[in-house]
Amino acid sequence: MSLPAINPTKTEAWKALEMHFQEIQTQEMQEIFSEDFLRADRFSIEWNNFYVDYSKNRINEKTISLLLALANEVKLKDAINQQFFGEKINQTENRAVLHTALRDFDNMKPEVKETLNKMKSFSEAIINGNHAGFTGKKITDIVNVGIGGSHLGPEMISEALHFYRNHLKTHFIANIDGDDVVEKLKTLNPETTIFIIVSKSFSTQETIANANVVKTWFLQQGNESDLQKHFVAVSTNEKGAREFGISQNNIFPMDDWVGGRFSLWSSVGLSICCALGYKNFEALLKGAFEMDKHFRNEEFNKNIPVIFGLLSVWYNNFFKAESEAVVAYSQYLHKLVPYLQQAFMESNGKSVDRNGNKIEYQTGNIVWGNVGSNSQHAYFQLLHQGTKLIPTDFIGFSKSLHGNNKNHFILMANFFAQTEALWGGTHNKKVDNSFKSFEGNKPSNTILIEELTPENLGSLVALYEHKLFVQGIIWNIFSYDQWGVELGKNVAKETLSAIENGDTSEIKNNSTQKLIAKFLKNRT
Numbered sequence: 001m002s003l004p005a006i007n008p009t010k011t012e013a014w015k016a017l018e019m020h021f022q023e024i025q026t027q028e029m030q031e032i033f034s035e036d037f038l039r040a041d042r043f044s045i046e047w048n049n050f051y052v053d054y055s056k057n058r059i060n061e062k063t064i065s066l067l068l069a070l071a072n073e074v075k076l077k078d079a080i081n082q083q084f085f086g087e088k089i090n091q092t093e094n095r096a097v098l099h100t101a102l103r104d105f106d107n108m109k110p111e112v113k114e115t116l117n118k119m120k121s122f123s124e125a126i127i128n129g130n131h132a133g134f135t136g137k138k139i140t141d142i143v144n145v146g147i148g149g150s151h152l153g154p155e156m157i158s159e160a161l162h163f164y165r166n167h168l169k170t171h172f173i174a175n176i177d178g179d180d181v182v183e184k185l186k187t188l189n190p191e192t193t194i195f196i197i198v199s200k201s202f203s204t205q206e207t208i209a210n211a212n213v214v215k216t217w218f219l220q221q222g223n224e225s226d227l228q229k230h231f232v233a234v235s236t237n238e239k240g241a242r243e244f245g246i247s248q249n250n251i252f253p254m255d256d257w258v259g260g261r262f263s264l265w266s267s268v269g270l271s272i273c274c275a276l277g278y279k280n281f282e283a284l285l286k287g288a289f290e291m292d293k294h295f296r297n298e299e300f301n302k303n304i305p306v307i308f309g310l311l312s313v314w315y316n317n318f319f320k321a322e323s324e325a326v327v328a329y330s331q332y333l334h335k336l337v338p339y340l341q342q343a344f345m346e347s348n349g350k351s352v353d354r355n356g357n358k359i360e361y362q363t364g365n366i367v368w369g370n371v372g373s374n375s376q377h378a379y380f381q382l383l384h385q386g387t388k389l390i391p392t393d394f395i396g397f398s399k400s401l402h403g404n405n406k407n408h409f410i411l412m413a414n415f416f417a418q419t420e421a422l423w424g425g426t427h428n429k430k431v432d433n434s435f436k437s438f439e440g441n442k443p444s445n446t447i448l449i450e451e452l453t454p455e456n457l458g459s460l461v462a463l464y465e466h467k468l469f470v471q472g473i474i475w476n477i478f479s480y481d482q483w484g485v486e487l488g489k490n491v492a493k494e495t496l497s498a499i500e501n502g503d504t505s506e507i508k509n510n511s512t513q514k515l516i517a518k519f520l521k522n523r524t
């Protein structure tokens with residue numbers, strides 16, 4: 001069965017939202033709060049270890065009920081069921097989208113269980129030293145060679161859960177930039193390093209080129225027969241991995257129903273499993289599974305990903321906000337935004353609808369941000385006094401992991417202060433001059449989580465995965481393909497051939513031609 005394909009702008013709810021927007025666009029949240037003492041109770045959701053407050057948004061009860069009506073009109077519930085039942089909702093690639101099956105502990109597919117067991121025994125052998133390097137030394141370093149979805153998730157999680165890590169160091173070689181590869185290899189000893197070549201397709205130019213560099217580097221000291229102690233692959237393309245020289249036993253399979261940017265829960269998470277131990281990896285999956293159940297079963301008006309997705313549509317399509325910021329008040333989460341950028345922008349950066357027609361409304365929002373409090377001293381000026389409306393998610397934790405309460409109180413004081421300042425501005429306050437005036441009325445969501453644990457992180461990441469699904473269903477686009485990255489890859493073949501042959505005559509654009517000629521000249 002295909003996904004419903006309803007143009008959202010033609011629904012009754014959309015038309016009602018357009019009219020409603022006229023009433024609400026000039027309303028000030030400062031006034032709304034002063035008249036409504038229960039607002040924070042009504043527009044908040046308590047769930048497991050999460051407290052999600054979305055009351056500081058430019059909404060009222062009617063907005064939410066119209067947004068929920070929109071979700072119903074575009075048949076969001078049916079779409080959610082179709083996804084979880086494994087229907088081929090990635091229609092342009094004829095694939096199911098089942099990253100949720102990787103963490104479905106109530107009903108786990110045998111092949112998922114088998115791969116998890118394989119990951120468990122491999123990671124345990126590395127951690128306890130039973131799997132040693134070619135000279136008998138214990139493994140000390142794990143290098144993930146992969147890009148995009150085969151890099152961003154594992155790196156983000158390894159950084160986010162640094163507190164829970166064992167003695168193994170992890171490294172990530174993603175960029176084709178040879179300088180980066182050399183810098184990373186400088187710090188490594190081939191006798192004690194495992195390379196995990198992660199590529200769903202096993203054909204990505206950057207990954208295969210980098211894998212060859214590290215293999216050549218390894219073979220300066222080790223033999224071909226030692227490769228099996230140091231090289232493993234994660235891929236759906238087992239043939240490609242074998243041809244590269246990886247033994248069948250060292251291949252961790254992947255299924256084609258796992259999209260690259262949603263694959264950290266699969267064997268793509270092998271580096272995470274090694275660095276954190278299987279128990280923590282499983283806890284991460286279980287946290288995501290909890291969020292999956294919430295998303296599937298909770299009424300939409302208390303459903304965090306649904307509410308977040310709808311609010312995003314509200315700002316994107318009615319307030320015409322172009323971007324959203326995510327600011328996590330935890331240094332551990334410093335890789336969260338690059339991860340979310342791929343998740344959201346690769347999924348929803350589409351301009352053709354599910355009927356194949358060109359879209360005439362805005363889709364995929366730009367996601368950006370960093371960690372607090374650093375961000376406050378950098379770009380927050382624009383959030384507070386710029387001309388653009390930028391809804392912002394604030395993510396913070398009640399407990400710090402190292403128990404340094406003094407710093408944590410200051411950190412969290414800033415966390416709360418920023419949403420308060422963005423909301424209130426200098427409303428009704430006397431200011432010396434217009435330069436010091438803050439309009440306020442800037443929207444934010446606050447996600448307050450008890451503690452940064454593997455479970456809670458799993459839930460947080462799954463929340464955003466489901467949010468982008470909700471957006472995609474409303475915008476009537478296919479969120480799970482990424483045809484937009486193909487053209488650049490093909491053109492890169494032409495430009496590489498021009499560089500290698502020193503001949504730019506096949507390059508179509510004169511500006512590009514001149515640039516390559518200059519590049520070649522500079523190198524002589």
Ligand SMILES: O=P(O)(O)OC[C@H]1O[C@H](O)[C@H](O)[C@@H](O)[C@@H]1O
Pocket residue numbers: 146147148149150198199200201202203204207260261346482485
């Ligand atoms: O895992 P791979 O097959 O090597 O793919 C790596 C990445 O490259 C592609 O171009 C896609 O844009 C990403 O979605 C994917 O995660």
